[in-house]
Amino acid sequence: ATPTALLVGTGRGAQLGILIKGPEVLESTRRIDTVVLDKTGTVTTGRMTLLETVPAAGESADDVLRMTGAVEHASEHPIARAVARSAAEAGALPQAHDFENLEGRGVRATVDGELVAVGRPGWVADELGALPAELTDAIDAAHEAGRTAVVAAWDGRARGVLVIGDTVKDTSAEAVRLFKRLGLTPVLLTGDNQRAAEQIAAQVGIDRVVAEVLPADKVDVVTSLRAEGKVVAMVGDGVNDAAALAAADLGMAMGTGTDVAIEASEITLVRGDLRAAADAVALSRRTLRTIK
Numbered sequence: 615a616t617p618t619a620l621l622v623g624t625g626r627g628a629q630l631g632i633l634i635k636g637p638e639v640l641e642s643t644r645r646i647d648t649v650v651l652d653k654t655g656t657v658t659t660g661r662m663t664l665l666e667t668v669p670a671a672g673e674s675a676d677d678v679l680r681m682t683g684a685v686e687h688a689s690e691h692p693i694a695r696a697v698a699r700s701a702a703e704a705g706a707l708p709q710a711h712d713f714e715n716l717e718g719r720g721v722r723a724t725v726d727g728e729l730v731a732v733g734r735p736g737w738v739a740d741e742l743g744a745l746p747a748e749l750t751d752a753i754d755a756a757h758e759a760g761r762t763a764v765v766a767a768w769d770g771r772a773r774g775v776l777v778i779g780d781t782v783k784d785t786s787a788e789a790v791r792l793f794k795r796l797g798l799t800p801v802l803l804t805g806d807n808q809r810a811a812e813q814i815a816a817q818v819g820i821d822r823v824v825a826e827v828l829p830a831d832k833v834d835v836v837t838s839l840r841a842e843g844k845v846v847a848m849v850g851d852g853v854n855d856a857a858a859l860a861a862a863d864l865g866m867a868m869g870t871g872t873d874v875a876i877e878a879s880e881i882t883l884v885r886g887d888l889r890a891a892a893d894a895v896a897l898s899r900r901t902l903r904t905i906k
């Protein structure tokens with residue numbers, strides 16, 4: 615029979631905005647020593663905005679925004695939403711055809727007869743060769759500021775850089791302090807650039823960063839931490855995070871996130887407040903202490 619205390623524990627969790635799939639989940643929660651945190655939408659709000667469009671020499675910022683906006687209009691990615699919104703505000707967007715999404719790298723489509731690619735700077739450089747200095751300067755500056763930079767290219771040339779900003783949730787730094795107080799090691803995990811990720815990590819007090827991870831490889835990060843003997847909780851919100859959430863000793867999904875992430879997890883943090891992840895660990899320890 616299920617000990618009454620576990621039921622009381624899950625009930626108490628519900629009051630704290632922590633939905634626990636079954637009373638037995640508290641047992642694995644208690645043993646967690648490492649918390650892997652997705653960056654976008656988990657540590658940050660995930661509500662991105664386009665901050666700047668930097669054209670390559672001889673290009674116009676308006677053109678870069680218009681072509682990029684047309685492609686991103688077809689994508690659901692938070693980066694795409696930010697770009698498409700700004701581009702649509704600036705003027706009507708041409709129709710994009712043959713849209714393609716390249717997971718963790720970027721997107722491609724045909725606009726005005728040109729095959730336009732928008733995505734991770736490293737991916738565009740792999741396809742086209744070194745980017746012009748004015749663009750690498752803009753990318754470096756964006757990363758140093760903890761921002762995301764994507765490159766737009768067509769007809770074999772990089773045409774511009776779009777700088778996108780996200781905001782750290784005002785509860786994230788306190789959540790990290792709570793994790794550390796509970797003896798847990800927080801790790802930031804993201805597909806975003808290493809420098810940008812380190813900048814966000816520094817803002818909230820996380821010392822370990824694993825960045826530039828393709829969506830399909832997030833699960834490997836969790837699996838290798840477990841192979842090192844760590845007992846791992848993964849906190850995430852995206853479709854991207856589902857496999858990692860399922861592979862962790864404990865998956866915790868942001869209630870503000872995707873259904874796929876919630877279904878893959880044992881715990882849902884209803885309000886999308888990272889402090890509730892620390893509350894869950896504290897609650898499980900208290901609850902199981904009362905049983906023993």
Ligand code: ADP
Pocket residue numbers: 653654686689691693694717718719720721732733734735762763764803804805806807827828829852854
């Ligand atoms: P995260 O782990 O932060 O959610 P993703 O794995 O979704 O990031 O994306 C990693 C990187 O791939 C982004 O930082 C961006 O450079 C590029 N990227 C992905 N999708 C798009 C898109 N629709 N438009 C532009 N760039 C994209």
Ligand code: MG
Pocket residue numbers: 652653654655656850851852855
């Ligand atoms: Mg995310």
